[in-house]
Amino acid sequence: MSSESWTPPAVLVAVDLVILTLRDSALNVLLVERGIDPFRGARALPGGFLNNAGEDIVAAARRELAEEANLDAATLHLEQLGAYGEPGRDPRGRVVSVAYLAISPGLPEPVAGTDAARAAWTPVDEALSDTARLAFDHRRILLDGVERARAKLENTSLATAFCAPTFTIAELQRVYEAVWGVALDPRNFYRKVQAVPDFIVPAGNQRTTKGRPARLFRAGSRTELTPPLTRP
Amino acid sequence: MSSESWTPPAVLVAVDLVILTLRDSALNVLLVERGIDPFRGARALPGGFLNNAGEDIVAAARRELAEEANLDAATLHLEQLGAYGEPGRDPRGRVVSVAYLAISPGLPEPVAGTDAARAAWTPVDEALSDTARLAFDHRRILLDGVERARAKLENTSLATAFCAPTFTIAELQRVYEAVWGVALDPRNFYRKVQAVPDFIVPAGNQRTTKGRPARLFRAGSRTELTPPLTRP
DNA sequence: ACAAAAGTGTTCGTGGTACACCCATGC
DNA sequence: GCATGGGTGTACCACGAACACTTTTGT
Numbered sequence: 001m002s003s004e005s006w007t008p009p010a011v012l013v014a015v016d017l018v019i020l021t022l023r024d025s026a027l028n029v030l031l032v033e034r035g036i037d038p039f040r041g042a043r044a045l046p047g048g049f050l051n052n053a054g055e056d057i058v059a060a061a062r063r064e065l066a067e068e069a070n071l072d073a074a075t076l077h078l079e080q081l082g083a084y085g086e087p088g089r090d091p092r093g094r095v096v097s098v099a100y101l102a103i104s105p106g107l108p109e110p111v112a113g114t115d116a117a118r119a120a121w122t123p124v125d126e127a128l129s130d131t132a133r134l135a136f137d138h139r140r141i142l143l144d145g146v147e148r149a150r151a152k153l154e155n156t157s158l159a160t161a162f163c164a165p166t167f168t169i170a171e172l173q174r175v176y177e178a179v180w181g182v183a184l185d186p187r188n189f190y191r192k193v194q195a196v197p198d199f200i201v202p203a204g205n206q207r208t209t210k211g212r213p214a215r216l217f218r219a220g221s222r223t224e225l226t227p228p229l230t231r232p
Numbered sequence: 233m234s235s236e237s238w239t240p241p242a243v244l245v246a247v248d249l250v251i252l253t254l255r256d257s258a259l260n261v262l263l264v265e266r267g268i269d270p271f272r273g274a275r276a277l278p279g280g281f282l283n284n285a286g287e288d289i290v291a292a293a294r295r296e297l298a299e300e301a302n303l304d305a306a307t308l309h310l311e312q313l314g315a316y317g318e319p320g321r322d323p324r325g326r327v328v329s330v331a332y333l334a335i336s337p338g339l340p341e342p343v344a345g346t347d348a349a350r351a352a353w354t355p356v357d358e359a360l361s362d363t364a365r366l367a368f369d370h371r372r373i374l375l376d377g378v379e380r381a382r383a384k385l386e387n388t389s390l391a392t393a394f395c396a397p398t399f400t401i402a403e404l405q406r407v408y409e410a411v412w413g414v415a416l417d418p419r420n421f422y423r424k425v426q427a428v429p430d431f432i433v434p435a436g437n438q439r440t441t442k443g444r445p446a447r448l449f450r451a452g453s454r455t456e457l458t459p460p461l462t463r464p
Numbered sequence: 465a466c467a468a469a470a471g472t473g474t475t476c477g478t479g480g481t482a483c484a485c486c487c488a489t490g491c
Numbered sequence: 492g493c494a495t496g497g498g499t500g501t502a503c504c505a506c507g508a509a510c511a512c513t514t515t516t517g518t
Contacts, residue, residue, distance in 0.1 A: 008282060011282070054326070056319055094285045094286070096289070185483090187499080190497080207490095211497060419472080464508095
């Protein structure tokens with residue numbers, strides 16, 4: 001260690017949000033167009049600095065979720081991805097950003113006249129394309145977020161966080177197919193998810209546009225999936 | 233957002249290390265006895281503040297690894313666990329700590345007359361016992377680190393990071409048994425690990441204290457295990 | 465020879481995949 | 492009726508658990 005009179009350097013702490021949802025059976029992420037430098041005009045993940053020195057980091061994430069995306073953190077899944085603190089990631093100075101992954105059901109309106117007017121759902125494939133050019137290291141953070149979601153679909157009930165309070169098994173299947181980017185057999189999927197105790201529980205009937213009406217389900221109490229649903 | 237003249241609050245950033253190894257077929261973690269307040273005299277994870285505003289966080293982790301544990305980060309596994317930033321976790325003020333998980337092979341001497349003299353390998357069971365009373369939120373960080381290690385044994389070649397450059401399959405099995413806390417069938421384990429392409433590759437012969445000599449292996453190029461080794 | 469640990473062969477049951485088939489609705 | 496999607500039955504195959512058995516060393 002150094003001498004006792006040495007004091008450690010202070011840095012700025014920000015939060016960034018990877019907010020994923022399903023739109024038209026495709027995985028989408030919420031991006032904002034930056035109104036200020038650096039990276040003015042470029043697209044970026046929603047986020048911002050801590051409000052004051054006493055604000056909890058996850059509280060800051062929830063606040064940004066409300067401010068920038070008009071989403072209620074109480075109703076959706078929110079978990080930390082990690083800290084991104086490379087020197088030089090922000091040209092303004094030393095900023096350490098704590099990234100969070102949020103999963104939102106359906107499509108709660110592509111945000112309207114709120115503080116979040118500049119926010120727009122963007123297909124993940126497009127956001128990660130070479131032409132997208134996200135601000136800062138947000139491409140890296142988005143990649144990590146998507147990978148985290150992919151992995152957690154296997155072992156946890158995270159998929160239900162993409163769905164409305166009640167959903168059909170086919171809707172749940174579309175979550176897996178969109179996030180994993182694969183096609184699954186509906187008949188086997190149907191039995192597989194019901195074989196996991198307390199993963200999903202029945203909740204009545206529904207009729208769809210075509211074909212036989214599907215049963216409705218709610219998310220059950222089980223959070224860890226045993227056995228896991230393995231991707232092909 | 234607030235007015236443009238508002239400046240975000242600065243906080244202190246620290247790194248904490250969960251360094252795991254195997255000693256006598258038991259999972260151990262490196263703990264240091266704190267020489268200064270707060271929590272003077274209590275045991276804590278090795279760690280410290282960033283050296284200066286330009287230091288990369290993972291570089292700070294590597295530096296602490298060398299200073300406090302006399303370990304070379306180039307030779308061992310190091311990955312981020314996440315950020316721990318609850319207000320009040322450090323009585324000195326607002327500190328956000330970025331925790332790292334390090335895996336070290338064998339037992340590179342319980343550290344000697346170095347800067348790390350106060351460091352000691354401690355069985356994880358003991359470190360997590362109710363009487364241990366780790367400083368700050370280090371019990372939580374240690375729990376997360378152990379759980380991360382457990383999970384990654386299934387899907388990655390992390391287990392080889394606990395082993396010397398060459399090792400026998402029985403030694404590799406002891407890693408799994410110690411980290412998972414279960415007993416495995418040696419015969420099935422033997423074939424299972426060899427069935428994963430490039431997980432481990434042969435490297436000559438060895439004789440042990442008793443019984444038939446075992447073949448030696450090195451870690452292969454494969455990092456993701458497909459199929460995974462599932463814990464019973 | 466005996467003990468101990470390494471390594472092999474084989475059986476059995478479970479669980480996933482593939483796919484044929486039946487059911488319930490809208491048109 | 493037919494088309495469409497929901498839901499069921501079942502045969503097959505692969506893989507893991509269990510365990511008898513053989514091999515190679517030290518003493």
